[in-house]
Amino acid sequence: MNSPFRLPEASTHAVTVDHIFYLLLLLSGATVVLVFGLILLFAVRYRRGSSAKRGPMPEILSREFEIGWTVATLLTFAFLFWWASSADLGSLAAPPSALEIHVVAKQWMWKTQHPSGAREINALHVPLDQPVHLLMSSQDVIHSFFVPAFRIKKDVVPGRDTDIWFQATKSGTFPLLCAEYCGTNHSMMRGKIVVMRQDDYAGWLVQQPEGDDLAHEGAKLFVSQGCSGCHAASSNVHAPRLAGLYGRAVQLADGRTVSADDAYIRDSILQPKRDVVAGYEPVMPSFKGLLDDGEIQSLTAYIRSLSKEQPDD
Known part of the structure; x- marks a missing residue:
């Protein structure tokens, strides 16, 4: 169900990214509650004039508590590092069967070309449930290919070829933005990703003007x-x-x-x-x-x- 406070999860990568984000949010929230709860507890319990016992904790209890807290924190960090790293590394190499589409960025537009030679400006039609491999370059300055609904973002650097891939899981139209300041009309460098069922995409492709690939x-x-x-x-x-x-x-x-x-x-x-x-x-x-x-x-x-x-x- 769509919510004004939540972006749609429209790609396979988006699900993994959101799971990592929610876990980090949960851990951060639990840490904040614990720390401020202890501050409030100690502020009340050991307020001036209270009868609470004041003195050093038993050495054995203090040592075991410190060791347990340190080990738990280390294991949690190692797990998060492994999960996030494996997700990022797994998204680097596109599947061999991915549809290859070329993207050229220039002030202030996105130019795309399909394997058949069909071209688009500030738009990209892609099939549903099929990996899409984008080969990108810039004709002028640094741009950044950003599709929030897919949770993908990749800088497009002049003089260097970059690539990224995704697999859309929901049909519809999703915003394409430039996330790197690229000049006066940077805010106008917008486009759309149109995700279509595979048979609809094939029909759309046939209707496009023929051109050399x-x-x-x-x-x-x-x-x-x-x-x-x-x-x-x-x-x-x-x-x-x-x-x-x-x-x-x-x-x-x-x-x-x-x-x-x-x-x-x-x-x-x-x-x-x-x-x-x-x-x-x-x-x-x-x-x-x-x-x-x-x-x-x-x-x-x-x-x-x-x-x-x-x-x-």
């Missing part, structure tokens, strides 16, 4: 920006091949080994001389200032789409 856009950029001249399989230039690259371990010239994830691909585009692949010369130019965050997302999506292909070597 990010991988297809990235493939076009790959050619127009001259990347295919070095990285295509038919190229005569000695450059790393991208088929099957995404997600693999990459050996670098300085002896380090890194994972070819979104951050690695972004750094390779903007700072190609920082992580040079072993066996290759640092001849790739930087595309910093030539590509915006949306174009880098498209190129990354294209390289990710090649992950199922077998490498040439």
Whole structure:
């Protein structure tokens, strides 16, 4: 039942967060009642002129009380730390079957794109009871993707790809806010998350204007920006091949080994001389200032789409 004093629990993560919050609220309230109750008790019992016995407590009682109180507090803290940490760590990695949606933040709007290529501004339609994985970037300043009903909040930082996932458990329309001050019209950077039944979502998706998905856009950029001249399989230039690259371990010239994830691909585009692949010369130019965050997302999506292909070597 909805209450004006309580946000709806509209995602699987919201239930866990609320349980932790209620337990902390209960423990905090019990502590306040205990402390102020003892203050009031002692103030009355040992008031000036009362006949209450005054003197030191028996040493054995005092020692056992201190040890018991300390151990109980330590165990309570350890339990809370374990519960909250496990909940946070469990929400980091999106399920492999999650629906992947790209989000770009800019002053002062949210731009979203579905795998089919359907685009939205300040809105995001998602299916009910299906994990949704958001890959986010900012075109200008720091923003923060905040959906109170889902209990999720993630900073979106320029020059860095971030991600978050959720699984909606209630259909309806829920507010999307920016929780990081991002300029003059920060308060106007609002949107909505529309949770639909899965068959309704499929019907909505079909009705949207057709458009190339990010991988297809990235493939076009790959050619127009001259990347295919070095990285295509038919190229005569000695450059790393991208088929099957995404997600693999990459050996670098300085002896380090890194994972070819979104951050690695972004750094390779903007700072190609920082992580040079072993066996290759640092001849790739930087595309910093030539590509915006949306174009880098498209190129990354294209390289990710090649992950199922077998490498040439």
